[in-house]
Amino acid sequence: MKTALQIEDLTVKYGEFTALDKVSLAIQPHTTLGLVGESGSGKSTLARVIAGLIAPSDGQVLLGSQVLGKKRSREQHKDIQMIFQNPDSSLNPKHTIRQILSEGLLFHKVVDRAGVEQRCKELLDRVHLDERALGRYPHQFSGGQRQRIAIARALSVEPSVIIADEPTSALDVSVQRSMLELFSTLKSELNLTMLFISHDLGVIHAISDIVAVMKQGQLVEVNPKDQFFSRPETSYSRELLSAVPKMPISITTGGLS
Amino acid sequence: MMATNPILEIENLSLATSAGKSLVTNVNFSLGKGESLGLVGESGSGKSLTLRSILGLLPRGVEQVGGAIRSDVRSAMIFQDPRGALDPLCPVVRQLAEVVYYRQNVSRKASRTIALELLEMLGLPDSLKQKDRYPSQLSGGQCQRIVIAMALACKPGILLCDEPTTALDVTVQKQIIDTITRLQQELGFAMVFVTHNLAIASTMCSTLCVMKEGQIVERGESLSLLQNPQHSYTQMLIHSVLPLPELERGAGV
Numbered sequence: 450m451k452t453a454l455q456i457e458d459l460t461v462k463y464g465e466f467t468a469l470d471k472v473s474l475a476i477q478p479h480t481t482l483g484l485v486g487e488s489g490s491g492k493s494t495l496a497r498v499i500a501g502l503i504a505p506s507d508g509q510v511l512l513g514s515q516v517l518g519k520k521r522s523r524e525q526h527k528d529i530q531m532i533f534q535n536p537d538s539s540l541n542p543k544h545t546i547r548q549i550l551s552e553g554l555l556f557h558k559v560v561d562r563a564g565v566e567q568r569c570k571e572l573l574d575r576v577h578l579d580e581r582a583l584g585r586y587p588h589q590f591s592g593g594q595r596q597r598i599a600i601a602r603a604l605s606v607e608p609s610v611i612i613a614d615e616p617t618s619a620l621d622v623s624v625q626r627s628m629l630e631l632f633s634t635l636k637s638e639l640n641l642t643m644l645f646i647s648h649d650l651g652v653i654h655a656i657s658d659i660v661a662v663m664k665q666g667q668l669v670e671v672n673p674k675d676q677f678f679s680r681p682e683t684s685y686s687r688e689l690l691s692a693v694p695k696m697p698i699s700i701t702t703g704g705l706s
Numbered sequence: 707m708m709a710t711n712p713i714l715e716i717e718n719l720s721l722a723t724s725a726g727k728s729l730v731t732n733v734n735f736s737l738g739k740g741e742s743l744g745l746v747g748e749s750g751s752g753k754s755l756t757l758r759s760i761l762g763l764l765p766r767g768v769e770q771v772g773g774a775i776r777s778d779v780r781s782a783m784i785f786q787d788p789r790g791a792l793d794p795l796c797p798v799v800r801q802l803a804e805v806v807y808y809r810q811n812v813s814r815k816a817s818r819t820i821a822l823e824l825l826e827m828l829g830l831p832d833s834l835k836q837k838d839r840y841p842s843q844l845s846g847g848q849c850q851r852i853v854i855a856m857a858l859a860c861k862p863g864i865l866l867c868d869e870p871t872t873a874l875d876v877t878v879q880k881q882i883i884d885t886i887t888r889l890q891q892e893l894g895f896a897m898v899f900v901t902h903n904l905a906i907a908s909t910m911c912s913t914l915c916v917m918k919e920g921q922i923v924e925r926g927e928s929l930s931l932l933q934n935p936q937h938s939y940t941q942m943l944i945h946s947v948l949p950l951p952e953l954e955r956g957a958g959v
Contacts, residue, residue: 487875488846621748622902622946629948648875651948678951690953692880694905696944698932 779863
């Protein structure tokens with residue numbers, strides 16, 4: 450099967466410190482790979498290398514069949530979009546939502562100038578926001594709404610791969626839930642390939658098809674979700690899973706259906 | 707819901723900004739010796755402010771506008787961000803010994819001995835005894851242990867915990883929770899535990915108060931509250947806990 454994104458022997462060093470140590474990973478088209486690990490395990494570094502924000506010391510990233518080099522073309526940049534943990538710092542506070550959304554549309558020439566307004570409205574509708582939001586500024590929205598705007602911006606240029614780096618960690622539990630529901634609808638409607646990073650195993654369970662575990666810059670386990678959560682292969686994964694605080698009662702209604 | 711011999715009583719506590727915006731309204735609870743109470747709710751629900759008002763640590767611009775807090779024992783607090791709670795320019799054992807020196811009125815030498823005993827109690831590495839280190843040289847979990855040791859150095863009757871594990875990784879979180887539970891059994895302090903994580907709150911505390919927009923909307927014994935939530939907000943909180951399947955025992959490794 451053709452892979453959407455392939456990473457081969459990726460190594461990143463920050464001075465003496467090795468943040469990624471020969472990581473190889475393949476993501477199939479239209480699947481969501483959940484990447485878990487503790488802080489400092491290299492999850493975000495991996496995301497940033499794939500998005501082209503950090504140049505790797507060694508190894509390569511392949512998008513479909515083309516190698517993504519140090520200098521990427523506009524088209525290659527457009528194909529991989531990223532959603533960050535904190536929408537407060539990823540949205541320009543002095544731009545209206547209209548400016549935020551239309552910037553990418555015009556830069557990548559997704560639609561012409563006349564079609565921008567219409568497309569912006571469609572994008573907001575996709576993330577369940579009212580079109581009146583266009584004239585407002587990011588600070589006029591709640592954290593969850595801001596994250597929706599960030600998602601709309603990532604979707605605006607019609608990328609083939611979305612990287613979400615802890616998109617729900619800064620949000621309240623109830624908002625987190627609606628955000629995950631949004632992600633799974635978008636995933637099925639738009640056939641997205643997604644790399645979803647989180648340290649929260651509950652979130653990973655709700656969203657992923659495949660789970661990959663990182664520890665100290667290395668990939669320790671890659672397995673389908675069901676297998677990972679019931680029969681993890683490595684003792685580290687088992688340790689992670691058993692450390693999650695459990696509710697004293699069993700919840701039957703929780704989770705995403 | 708009054709404890710028979712409360713060591714902490716909060717009656718009709720109301721907090722507001724100096725501009726008059728109400729932040730916490732009519733919060734009531736009491737805490738008996740050795741009991742643990744959990745305050746759960748989302749951000750902005752006023753749980754941290756309630757906790758801080760017990761110590762008189764309200765942020766600038768927030769005032770108590772009504773009600774009373776009565777307590778006849780000492781309380782100490784553990785904060786969410788351990789690095790922020792420690793002095794980055796002072797080695798940790800020295801910081802800890804300083805707290806012991808002022809709080810327990812002992813000599814400098816004795817304070818160091820007590821500090822080292824506390825370190826041992828919290829399972830910190832022995833190497834700290836020979837060579838003191840700065841907070842930046844310790845991991846997040848180790849820093850949080852130092853903060854807990856400092857809180858315990860005050861010999862508190864009540865330990866106030868403000869999301870002590872939120873900034874930590876799951877495995878470290880488990881260790882810290884185990885440590886706090888063990889210490890509570892050994893030392894018998896009462897505890898007010900603020901968290902947004904229902905699973906943690908219900909394992910740590912016998913009683914839970916659910917807060918929303920500055921008010922306690924529901925309270926009760928942990929298990930029965932979770933099994934039979936009355937308020938729609940509590941139900942929503944419970945439903946937003948993401949379930950994990952059970953691990954198969956003995957399989958895998």
